[in-house]
Amino acid sequence: MSARDAFYITTPIYYVNGAPHIGHAYTSIAADTAARYNRLRGKQVRFVTGTDEHGQKVLEAATARGMTPQAHCDDMVTGWRATMERLDISFDRFIRTTDDDHEALVKAVLQKLWDAGEIYEDQYVGWYLVKDEVFVTEKEKDERIASGELKPEHFRQIEERNYFFRMSKYKGALVAHIESHPDFIQPVNRRNEVLGFLRKELGDLCISRPKARMSWGIELPFDAEFVTYVWFDALLNYLTATGYTVDGHDGSPWWPVDYQLIGKDILTTHSVYWTTMLLAMEVPLPQHIYAHGWWVSSDGRKMSKSDGNTIDVDLLADSFGVDACRYFFLREIRFGADGGFSYEGFLTRYNADLANDLGNLAHRGLSMTGKWLGGQVPDTAAPAPELQALVAEHVPAALHNYETLQFKEALEAVFALVGAGNKYIDTREPWSLNKQGDTDALAVVMRDVLELCALAGVLLRPVMPTKAAELLGKLGLGDDAVQAAVARLVGSTEGALRLLTPGTAIAAGDPLFPRHREMPAAIAERLAPPRQVDPADLPLPEMDWIEFPDFTKVQLRVGHVVEAGDHPKADKLLVLKVDVGEARPRTICAGIKSRFAPDELVGRKVVVVVNLKPRKMRGIASEGMILAAGDKEVVDLLSVEADAGEVVR
Numbered sequence: 026m027s028a029r030d031a032f033y034i035t036t037p038i039y040y041v042n043g044a045p046h047i048g049h050a051y052t053s054i055a056a057d058t059a060a061r062y063n064r065l066r067g068k069q070v071r072f073v074t075g076t077d078e079h080g081q082k083v084l085e086a087a088t089a090r091g092m093t094p095q096a097h098c099d100d101m102v103t104g105w106r107a108t109m110e111r112l113d114i115s116f117d118r119f120i121r122t123t124d125d126d127h128e129a130l131v132k133a134v135l136q137k138l139w140d141a142g143e144i145y146e147d148q149y150v151g152w153y154l155v156k157d158e159v160f161v162t163e164k165e166k167d168e169r170i171a172s173g174e175l176k177p178e179h180f181r182q183i184e185e186r187n188y189f190f191r192m193s194k195y196k197g198a199l200v201a202h203i204e205s206h207p208d209f210i211q212p213v214n215r216r217n218e219v220l221g222f223l224r225k226e227l228g229d230l231c232i233s234r235p236k237a238r239m240s241w242g243i244e245l246p247f248d249a250e251f252v253t254y255v256w257f258d259a260l261l262n263y264l265t266a267t268g269y270t271v272d273g274h275d276g277s278p279w280w281p282v283d284y285q286l287i288g289k290d291i292l293t294t295h296s297v298y299w300t301t302m303l304l305a306m307e308v309p310l311p312q313h314i315y316a317h318g319w320w321v322s323s324d325g326r327k328m329s330k331s332d333g334n335t336i337d338v339d340l341l342a343d344s345f346g347v348d349a350c351r352y353f354f355l356r357e358i359r360f361g362a363d364g365g366f367s368y369e370g371f372l373t374r375y376n377a378d379l380a381n382d383l384g385n386l387a388h389r390g391l392s393m394t395g396k397w398l399g400g401q402v403p404d405t406a407a408p409a410p411e412l413q414a415l416v417a418e419h420v421p422a423a424l425h426n427y428e429t430l431q432f433k434e435a436l437e438a439v440f441a442l443v444g445a446g447n448k449y450i451d452t453r454e455p456w457s458l459n460k461q462g463d464t465d466a467l468a469v470v471m472r473d474v475l476e477l478c479a480l481a482g483v484l485l486r487p488v489m490p491t492k493a494a495e496l497l498g499k500l501g502l503g504d505d506a507v508q509a510a511v512a513r514l515v516g517s518t519e520g521a522l523r524l525l526t527p528g529t530a531i532a533a534g535d536p537l538f539p540r541h542r543e544m545p546a547a548i549a550e551r552l553a554p555p556r557q558v559d560p561a562d563l564p565l566p567e568m569d570w571i572e573f574p575d576f577t578k579v580q581l582r583v584g585h586v587v588e589a590g591d592h593p594k595a596d597k598l599l600v601l602k603v604d605v606g607e608a609r610p611r612t613i614c615a616g617i618k619s620r621f622a623p624d625e626l627v628g629r630k631v632v633v634v635v636n637l638k639p640r641k642m643r644g645i646a647s648e649g650m651i652l653a654a655g656d657k658e659v660v661d662l663l664s665v666e667a668d669a670g671e672v673v674r
């Protein structure tokens with residue numbers, strides 16, 4: 026296989042500390058589209074995605090669930106694979122950093138670099154940002170706290186013996202490579218960012234963790250007290266997946282990888298750590314590293330698990346279909362730029378582009394041909410010249426943009442053809458041609474429209490694999506024909522409107538993308554403001570409940586205060602004589618002096634606990650208790666107007 030026939034593309038491998046969300050779905054859908062496009066182009070494709078399972082973050086997630094890290098990872102990976110499959114991600118390998126071949130390669134690379142003197146031992150003093158699993162300088166820590174991006178508790182101070190990779194040694198070679206390969210790091214603003222970063226001093230990279238602090242990783246082959254740094258481990262997955270070995274297999278035909286897709290947040294780890302590791306290993310650098318932007322929430326923050334502001338991709342896929350999601354993500358923002366997500370925006374684009382433009386073109390083409398031309402692809406001489414001109418413009422644009430990962434622009438080119446098709450119907454008025462009985466002219470129009478549908482189906486295949494296949498199936502085109510069509514279109518657009526075989530039976534069937542006049546119920550429910558709760562439905566607060574018989578044990582009676590005076594030996598107590606309807610008044614010591622003067626109390630009717638066992642308080646036996654309001658400080662006494670001695674219950 027020549028290098029030109031092979032295409033290797035990777036996504037970052039995802040941390041298994043949480044479930045997949047829109048950000049991960051996005052990278053994967055983009056990579057999948059490129060992989061599918063290149064397969065259609067007839068290339069041998071290797072598309073690798075997977076999970077990054079070692080490190081502090083995953084260990085903490087496992088610990089929080091009370092699981093071993095391996096059990097946690099095995100459990101989480103099931104969910105990740107399911108999401109990838111749900112999104113139709115056609116990976117050739119789902120790699121895990123706990124896979125045996127990967128662990129073996131990481132150890133072999135470490136040993137080789139250690140033997141070559143590329144790794145040395147030293148004392149590390151600095152800060153660790155667990156969230157990103159990276160070391161940062163004091164200055165960077167302070168800046169990121171000052172900007173409000175992070176809080177002091179995000180950083181952990183570390184001082185320990187460690188192993189370092191001589192990253193700084195490769196700075197010059199890396200800068201030279203970036204400068205002589207303008208397309209190496211894309212888009213260009215990210216390339217500039219990396220060059221800017223490399224203009225500052227570049228230190229060496231701490232690549233180990235003492236097991237005593239963090240043991241969930243791959244052990245250093247030359248020091249069993251340490252595991253390797255999660256990024257050193259993770260980045261090597263890209264080579265593991267090619268079959269590369271340190272002294273034999275060079276990773277061909279896949280290596281050097283065509284495209285490594287990443288998010289802009291992991292630009293430095295890929296453009297600097299990874300590339301210098303490769304330079305030290307004397308392995309060619311990737312052909313392209315492409316950093317895409319972020320999906321941000323309405324307040325401009327990156328959507329992430331830790332911020333709890335992510336979009337539930339499953340909910341979107343359940344409501345609109347997986348292909349509509351794939352289309353939206355790639356069409357909505359330029360690959361490389363940030364984009365805000367809103368469900369309303371999704372609904373609008375779904376209806377406008379998919380239900381209206383594409384759905385309409387397909388429906389009109391298929392149903393009009395069905396009604397007026399017997400439901401078969403008409404046999405006509407040549408397509409309308411104006412359509413040929415449009416095809417000559419937009420098809421190469423679509424293909425070129427797929428080739429260079431400009432998904433938005435590729436889709437715009439396809440939808441320019443779709444829009445032109447609808448306009449063509451409006452101006453040619455096939456319904457009038459039918460009325461006039463001009464069957465030849467009608468056949469030309471309908472053939473052109475059906476061909477435009479086929480062309481759009483072929484060009485949309487990488488983005489919407491299921492829906493495109495459904496559309497093409499209605500037109501009698503199977504996978505082989507699609508593959509052949511793409512191979513032909515890459516060379517020339519001649520014949521772009523002659524993909525169909527005249528006489529083929531076509532079927533309108535159900536609409537490809539049913540219109541959603543309103544937000545699908547499951548989403549609307551999620552978006553609805555929290556419903557007002559009727560106070561009557563509010564639950565009672567937690568209590569230490571007692572049973573009724575317990576309550577009846579307390580005997581309460583109305584008491585009439587007949588005398589009141591200071592307690593001779595206690596500052597806070599008053600001594601009261603209270604008539605509770607017995608032969609003599611009770612003597613009661615009450616801690617109410619801070620609130621009541623003795624005179625205020627005489628004559629008041631109060632509630633008395635009469636079966637509280639008498640107790641001496643500073644020398645005076647208290648024969649009951651007066652009920653009062655107020656927790657620490659008494660604010661009032663319970664008063665009743667009934668006669669003294671009356672039972673209270």
Ligand code: MSP
Nearest residue numbers: 037038039040048049077259260287288319320328
């Ligand atoms: N494990 C590392 C990568 C190691 S690669 C050798 C990692 N994992 S991650 O799960 O945190 O993120 C993986 C990818 O998801 C990154 O490319 C990241 O940019 C992307 N996204 C996460 N949230 C995102 C958005 N809100 N928007 C777009 N993509 C973002 O980093």
